[in-house]
Amino acid sequence: MGRLLGEVLVEQEGQALFDKEEEVRHLAIQRRRGPVAGRRAAAAELAAVLRRLPSEQVEPVLRAFSVYFQLVNLAEQHHRIRRARAHASPTATRPQKGSLESTLLALKAAGVSADKVRETLGTLKVTLTFTAHPTQAVRRTLLEKLYRLAMLLEERDRCTLTPRESAANLTAMREEITALWQTDELRRERPTVGDEVKNVHWYVEEMLAEPVARLPEALDWAFERAYGEPLGALDTPVRVHSWVGGDMDGNPLVTPEVFADTLRAHRARGLRLLLRDVERLGGMLSQSERHARPTQELERSLEEDAKALPDVAKQQGPRTLGEPWRRKLRFMEERLTLALEHVLARRQGRESTLPAGAYRSPEALGDDLAVLERSLFAARAEHAGLREVRRMSERVRALGLGLGELEVRAPAEDAVSAAASFSGGPAPTEGGQRLLEVLAKLREGQDEGGESVCRTLILSMASTADDVLAAFQCLKHAGLWDKERQCATVDVAPLFEQLGALDGGPDVLRQLFAHPEYRQHLKGRGVQEVMVGYSDSGKEVGLLAASAALYRAQVALTQVADENDVPLRLFHGRGETVARGGGPAQTAILALPPGTVAGAYKATEQGEAMDHKYARPELTQRTLELVVGGVLLHTLDAQPRPSPEDESAFRAAFDALAESGRKAYRALVWEDPGFVEFFMKGTPVEEISALPIGSRPSKRKAGGLDTLRAIPWSFAWTQTRAILPAWYGVGSALEESAATPEGAALLQRMYKEWPFFRAVIDNVTMVLAKTDMAIAARYAKLAPASTRPLWLRIQQEHSRTRRAVKTITGEAKLLDNNPQLQRSIALRNPYVDPMSFLQVELLKRKRDGDAECDRPLLLALNGIAAGMRNTG
Numbered sequence: 001m002g003r004l005l006g007e008v009l010v011e012q013e014g015q016a017l018f019d020k021e022e023e024v025r026h027l028a029i030q031r032r033r034g035p036v037a038g039r040r041a042a043a044a045e046l047a048a049v050l051r052r053l054p055s056e057q058v059e060p061v062l063r064a065f066s067v068y069f070q071l072v073n074l075a076e077q078h079h080r081i082r083r084a085r086a087h088a089s090p091t092a093t094r095p096q097k098g099s100l101e102s103t104l105l106a107l108k109a110a111g112v113s114a115d116k117v118r119e120t121l122g123t124l125k126v127t128l129t130f131t132a133h134p135t136q137a138v139r140r141t142l143l144e145k146l147y148r149l150a151m152l153l154e155e156r157d158r159c160t161l162t163p164r165e166s167a168a169n170l171t172a173m174r175e176e177i178t179a180l181w182q183t184d185e186l187r188r189e190r191p192t193v194g195d196e197v198k199n200v201h202w203y204v205e206e207m208l209a210e211p212v213a214r215l216p217e218a219l220d221w222a223f224e225r226a227y228g229e230p231l232g233a234l235d236t237p238v239r240v241h242s243w244v245g246g247d248m249d250g251n252p253l254v255t256p257e258v259f260a261d262t263l264r265a266h267r268a269r270g271l272r273l274l275l276r277d278v279e280r281l282g283g284m285l286s287q288s289e290r291h292a293r294p295t296q297e298l299e300r301s302l303e304e305d306a307k308a309l310p311d312v313a314k315q316q317g318p319r320t321l322g323e324p325w326r327r328k329l330r331f332m333e334e335r336l337t338l339a340l341e342h343v344l345a346r347r348q349g350r351e352s353t354l355p356a357g358a359y360r361s362p363e364a365l366g367d368d369l370a371v372l373e374r375s376l377f378a379a380r381a382e383h384a385g386l387r388e389v390r391r392m393s394e395r396v397r398a399l400g401l402g403l404g405e406l407e408v409r410a411p412a413e414d415a416v417s418a419a420a421s422f423s424g425g426p427a428p429t430e431g432g433q434r435l436l437e438v439l440a441k442l443r444e445g446q447d448e449g450g451e452s453v454c455r456t457l458i459l460s461m462a463s464t465a466d467d468v469l470a471a472f473q474c475l476k477h478a479g480l481w482d483k484e485r486q487c488a489t490v491d492v493a494p495l496f497e498q499l500g501a502l503d504g505g506p507d508v509l510r511q512l513f514a515h516p517e518y519r520q521h522l523k524g525r526g527v528q529e530v531m532v533g534y535s536d537s538g539k540e541v542g543l544l545a546a547s548a549a550l551y552r553a554q555v556a557l558t559q560v561a562d563e564n565d566v567p568l569r570l571f572h573g574r575g576e577t578v579a580r581g582g583g584p585a586q587t588a589i590l591a592l593p594p595g596t597v598a599g600a601y602k603a604t605e606q607g608e609a610m611d612h613k614y615a616r617p618e619l620t621q622r623t624l625e626l627v628v629g630g631v632l633l634h635t636l637d638a639q640p641r642p643s644p645e646d647e648s649a650f651r652a653a654f655d656a657l658a659e660s661g662r663k664a665y666r667a668l669v670w671e672d673p674g675f676v677e678f679f680m681k682g683t684p685v686e687e688i689s690a691l692p693i694g695s696r697p698s699k700r701k702a703g704g705l706d707t708l709r710a711i712p713w714s715f716a717w718t719q720t721r722a723i724l725p726a727w728y729g730v731g732s733a734l735e736e737s738a739a740t741p742e743g744a745a746l747l748q749r750m751y752k753e754w755p756f757f758r759a760v761i762d763n764v765t766m767v768l769a770k771t772d773m774a775i776a777a778r779y780a781k782l783a784p785a786s787t788r789p790l791w792l793r794i795q796q797e798h799s800r801t802r803r804a805v806k807t808i809t810g811e812a813k814l815l816d817n818n819p820q821l822q823r824s825i826a827l828r829n830p831y832v833d834p835m836s837f838l839q840v841e842l843l844k845r846k847r848d849g850d851a852e853c854d855r856p857l858l859l860a861l862n863g864i865a866a867g868m869r870n871t872g
Contacts, residue, residue, distance in 0.1 A: 342354045
């Protein structure tokens with residue numbers, strides 16, 4: 001693909017541009033190889049070449065490296081799939097690490113019985129909530145082109161092509177890369193919320209729907225390989241949610257009308273998918289009652305359908321005579337069509353009442369599919385269509401009648417304002433009024449599609465029980481109430497984000513559990529969901545203190561729930577950067593405190609995670625296996641852990657580390673008077689706010705660093721290659737703790753024996769391997785000269801952190817213990833470097849008044865994001 005891109009560059013831009021790009025590339029490679037003097041000379045020459053670059057060549061050179069990284073990412077994704085297949089081949093000596101087969105073999109080796117695994121899988125629940133955090137900077141148009149390229153790579157890999165077919169394949173790849181080059185990477189305007197909803201729908205419909213449906217089969221295969229016996233009937237443990245179109249936290253564009261349209265868009269796309277499934281089943285289930293006897297249950301079901309839909313019965317009588325399964329599917333198709341027509345009418349603003357025959361809930365469709373399943377099994381059609389019916393059933397369980405379940409997120413202050421107005425207080429604020437109107441639309445949605453269309457209200461910046469009770473009152477006021485169960489039809493999930501809220505969360509739960517009406521609500525709902533935020537806490541107190549607070553909060557929240565006999569579901573608000581809780585999915589799950597998963601895991605999937613984890617159905621399958629496997633291992637406690645006494649000592653040591661790290665981090669970020677100016681001038685944070693990649697503003701409201709969202713905060717530092725939020729303060733804390741031989745030995749023991757500490761250190765190691773302080777220094781020079789001492793402190797802390805981490809891991813070079821990742825980063829860095837050098841030059845020009853720099857700057861932001869991957 002790199003060769004093909006080179007050919008495209010020559011064809012489209014000329015030999016001179018290609019030669020310039022090659023000159024820049026070779027200088028970037030030389031900058032990282034050979035003696036120090038040679039590397040410095042190459043860096044100086046690279047900066048000089050880019051400084052002299054004519055304006056008309058700036059954009060093509062940036063685009064060349066940016067497109068290259070899109071192809072690199074595609075190649076890496078393809079290799080991940082190829083590697084997974086190699087591990088699954090008959091000649092493989094062992095299953096791939098993290099796969100379901102590997103997980104179940106580990107469970108068997110740990111002495112967990114087949115019955116215990118079967119019982120746990122029967123109650124396992126994994127929820128993935130997609131969000132619209134805008135660090136995935138690639139347009140959907142480009143994603144579709146890249147997906148077609150992926151299919152061509154797949155063809156070359158898996159098929160024996162004739163010479164003519166091989167030539168045609170290369171021609172098609174060349175055409176896609178040329179079209180990629182001729183397509184604008186940047187959106188002409190900031191996407192709407194509707195655009196973001198469509199983007200999520202594309203991933204769910206094209207990449208998630210089928211792997212989720214096949215997951216029980218994958219579990220059954222792995223279980224039989226490990227335990228030598230079939231697993232038996234199992235529902236998919238995965239549920240797909242989204243808050244795109246329902247997230248009002250700092251996004252004024254999520255209006256009640258947008259929310260209502262999102263609910264219906266989910267339902268319309270989902271119903272179309274289900275209609276396609278039913279049509280396909282109709283072609284398969286051609287069994288005649290002459291050769292396959294229907295059950296009495298199916299016959300009664302058909303009689304009831306005929307009464308409810310007499311026109312369909314009359315029309316289909318002759319066509320499906322003697323074919324009861326097809327006849328049943330025709331009734332199901334009509335019910336889905338009626339539901340779809342109603343949704344489309346409402347989206348078009350026309351008055352419409354849901355027809356009596358239409359499906360009103362996924363449970364109703366699930367009941368009909370269950371009738372088909374049982375009757376096919378009884379008719380010995382287990383190998384004649386039953387599997388496809390079961391797959392459709394699994395899609396309905398995971399996605400409902402839509403393309404996943406929508407969630408609402410709103411600031412706690414909006415709920416407090418709205419609730420205060422019910423008892424004679426002042427009129428609600430603008431945010432409070434919007435929340436009430438959204439809840440009214442939610443009531444309409446539940447009336448039309450059942451409770452499962454949307455049944456979660458996430459309360460951001462919650463800190464007191466009164467915040468949660470205010471939201472609870474808002475739900476009652478909106479009529480979202482089940483009289484029979486004496487509970488709201490929506491869960492209220494407080495989001496504890498900042499340090500004080502995380503530490504105070506357990507007391508909030510105690511007060512809620514002591515509230516009679518709310519306790520009855522929980523009895524009816526069956527669970528209290530609590531979201532823990534990994535973003536704002538890290539920005540507030542640094543990586544170590546945030547990690548300690550999150551660990552402490554999860555343990556305490558679980559204990560309070562257990563003491564009060566209330567089931568608890570923790571919702572992990574992770575990002576992709578280490579500073580926002582990112583890292584390998586299964587490792588992150590296994591590092592959670594013992595007992596805090598208990599068969600239920602829920603987490604956000606944010607930003608570029610969607611492309612990295614879900615760009616191909618095979619990648620989706622791998623992601624699901626890693627997450628489900630991690631939850632299973634954690635729930636059954638089948639991984640090496642320190643003893644309770646050792647873990648208590650480790651936690652005390654980590655709390656001390658966290659306090660040291662917090663002091664060092666706060667002293668720089670929040671207490672140094674020059675830091676804000678350094679950050680604003682020494683990073684492209686202002687330019688990021690102009691990048692049209694998301695509908696939401698970069699700040700929740702007007703203000704300084706405290707109002708800046710955690711995503712642009714992390715994104716800006718990643719652009720500079722310093723990635724400061726993910727490591728600053730870690731070195732000082734580790735160095736202080738390792739000052740004595742006993743302290744150093746304890747840290748090394750913690751790394752070997754405690755999954756949580758190992759995950760923290762490994763993530764910091766990965767980030768340090770991606771940093772380039774020489775390039776970051778070029779950005780730092782954009783800040784006023786008065787901030788030079790501050791930059792010196794940052795450099796010293798970086799060196800301190802590298803030394804301390806390598807001492808703990810025993811590595812001579814960062815990532816020696818993970819050579820695959822080490823090689824990937826080493827291969828990528830030389831190609832990111834030219835874009836970083838050029839971005840610094842463009843920032844200088846822009847700040848000197850050059851108005852022609854805006855577009856190239858945005859291209860540089862896009863390209864560096866593609867090269868660095870973990871940007872938000």
